[in-house]
Amino acid sequence: MKILFVASEVTPFAKSGGLADVTGALPKSLKKQGHDVRIILPFYSEVERGGYGIRKGRKSVDVMVGGSAKRGLFRHTTLEDIPVYLLENKEYFSRDHLYGTASGEYPDNHQRFAFFCRGVLDLLKKMDYRPDIIHCHDWQTAMIPLILKKEKGDDLFFSKTGTVFTIHNLAYQGLFPREAMVDMGLDPSLFTIDCLEFYGKINLLKGAILTADVINTVSETYCREILTPEAGDGLDGVLALRRNDLYGVLNGIDYEHWNPATDRGISRNYTPAAPAGKAHNKKALQKRLGLEVAEDVPLIGMVSRLTEQKGFDLLEALLPRIAKAKLQLVLLGTGDEKYLKLLQEFAALGTDNISVNIGFHPELAPQIYAGSDIFLMPSRYEPCGLGQMIALRYGAVPVVRKTGGLADTVFDERDQSREPNGFSFDDYTPEALWEALSRAINAHADKASWKKMMKRGMAGDFSWNASARKYEELYRQVLAKKGR
Ligand code: ADP
Ligand code: GLC
Numbered sequence: 430m431k432i433l434f435v436a437s438e439v440t441p442f443a444k445s446g447g448l449a450d451v452t453g454a455l456p457k458s459l460k461k462q463g464h465d466v467r468i469i470l471p472f473y474s475e476v477e478r479g480g481y482g483i484r485k486g487r488k489s490v491d492v493m494v495g496g497s498a499k500r501g502l503f504r505h506t507t508l509e510d511i512p513v514y515l516l517e518n519k520e521y522f523s524r525d526h527l528y529g530t531a532s533g534e535y536p537d538n539h540q541r542f543a544f545f546c547r548g549v550l551d552l553l554k555k556m557d558y559r560p561d562i563i564h565c566h567d568w569q570t571a572m573i574p575l576i577l578k579k580e581k582g583d584d585l586f587f588s589k590t591g592t593v594f595t596i597h598n599l600a601y602q603g604l605f606p607r608e609a610m611v612d613m614g615l616d617p618s619l620f621t622i623d624c625l626e627f628y629g630k631i632n633l634l635k636g637a638i639l640t641a642d643v644i645n646t647v648s649e650t651y652c653r654e655i656l657t658p659e660a661g662d663g664l665d666g667v668l669a670l671r672r673n674d675l676y677g678v679l680n681g682i683d684y685e686h687w688n689p690a691t692d693r694g695i696s697r698n699y700t701p702a703a704p705a706g707k708a709h710n711k712k713a714l715q716k717r718l719g720l721e722v723a724e725d726v727p728l729i730g731m732v733s734r735l736t737e738q739k740g741f742d743l744l745e746a747l748l749p750r751i752a753k754a755k756l757q758l759v760l761l762g763t764g765d766e767k768y769l770k771l772l773q774e775f776a777a778l779g780t781d782n783i784s785v786n787i788g789f790h791p792e793l794a795p796q797i798y799a800g801s802d803i804f805l806m807p808s809r810y811e812p813c814g815l816g817q818m819i820a821l822r823y824g825a826v827p828v829v830r831k832t833g834g835l836a837d838t839v840f841d842e843r844d845q846s847r848e849p850n851g852f853s854f855d856d857y858t859p860e861a862l863w864e865a866l867s868r869a870i871n872a873h874a875d876k877a878s879w880k881k882m883m884k885r886g887m888a889g890d891f892s893w894n895a896s897a898r899k900y901e902e903l904y905r906q907v908l909a910k911k912g913r
Pocket of ligand 1: 445446447448450732733734761762763788789790791792794813814815816817
């Protein structure tokens with residue numbers, strides 16, 4: 430099959446969170462299964478800075494957005510042997526961040542990603558490349574299924590191309606004022622309740638849910654949750670309309686990239702059979718971050734976007750207890766201003782058992798996974814979560830809230846259904862988190878059984894193998910719908 434991945438971030442080129450891990454890893458697995466896979470993303474400043482052997486292409490497109498024709502140039506490179514195309518436009522993509530700053534989104538995001546989506550489809554024609562499947566991710570690419578269904582329904586060039594739309598996070602919907610329709614080149618007739626209109630605004634995610642051939646999200650539990658009013662973010666009714674085409678496919682992690690046996694960014698390599706090197710990583714992390722070098726004190730790590738989703742308000746409530754407890758807490762994160770301030774307040778407390786690290790630091794993250802005994806993810810909701818899977822692979826035992834993909838990957842002894850590999854709690858309250866964390870800390874004191882739990886986590890399979898097969902099935906289903 431010919432599969433084109435279209436995404437607003439892809440590892441290693443540009444990353445703000447797990448989306449990039451997925452779009453950088455799943456194509457490699459599909460390629461190994463024998464498919465012709467290609468990837469396309471915007472050519473941001475940070476991609477340009479990275480180099481990546483990117484060359485200028487000869488193709489260009491002129492896209493009508495924001496009332497005038499905007500020129501897009503195509504660049505290209507490869508990710509291993511997968512062709513990667515990058516759409517360049519300085520006005521839209523030469524900026525310091527991908528989507529906005531700590532104080533808010535860029536106001537012209539609708540134009541930026543309308544330009545991207547239209548540019549991608551125009552390029553396909555210029556290249557005379559007809560994918561069987563266009564696999565789109567999140568609202569930034571939502572216009573692709575919408576355009577194919579509503580504008581290009583009669584276009585023979587695309588008549589055999591089907592779309593899969595993956596929702597990585599239902600909270601990001603691409604909401605814009607009605608007036609933006611014109612800017613994005615969308616016909617006003619699409620602003621209706623059965624298409625883009627959502628409480629008086631444009632909702633791009635809704636448009637994709639209604640028009641993609643198949644829709645999926647990134648874990649089975651989250652897939653069930655989003656069909657309820659509590660977790661549906663206003664779109665549960667719309668999702669219910671597509672219930673027969675909606676699937677949950679658990680993410681994997683890139684086992685070549687996230688591998689404590691070969692990771693060059695950690696201070697000593699280790700394996701489930703010989704995990705002794707992990708203690709060395711803990712010591713190195715403690716030294717690097719100025720924490721007391723103490724083998725027996727449980728070190729709790731957290732690597733996270735700083736948003737409403739991730740449970741920092743629970744942590745805030747527990748801070749006085751954490752500061753006094755016999756544990757060390759290492760935080761790495763960046764994101765919303767509100768939570769940046771909160772982390773700065775944590776740092777200002779001056780307690781010597783908490784290390785606050787603000788910023789996006791891909792070189793520090795693996796050191797935290799490798800150096801932590803416990804990995805914390807107390808999310809309010811979590812579509813899948815990769816942090817806990819990476820932590821498991823690096824022998825950091827996860828403590829998580831039992832929601833979404835966290836419920837599908839972390840098993841508490843209380844579940845009794847699976848062999849335990851971590852600790853979880855149900856209620857979104859500081860008390861429930863503290864209770865689970867305390868159980869983990871107590872368990873850590875029993876070295877022999879802790880080691881067993883750690884090894885069991887490391888031996889679990891969170892690679893892409895099984896999930897890539899599931900995507901393959903979804904693609905076949907789309908082709909069947911297209912009569913192929
Ligand atoms: P989300 O996609 O909601 O942010 P995931 O757990 O799916 O959550 O993925 C997060 C990914 O981003 C992981 O690879 C994690 O290591 C990485 N990450 C998050 N914050 C940072 C940071 N501040 N610095 C480096 N890597 C980070
Ligand atoms: C989103 C979700 C996260 C998921 C990631 C990759 O950012 O918040 O749970 O793991 O996408 O699918």
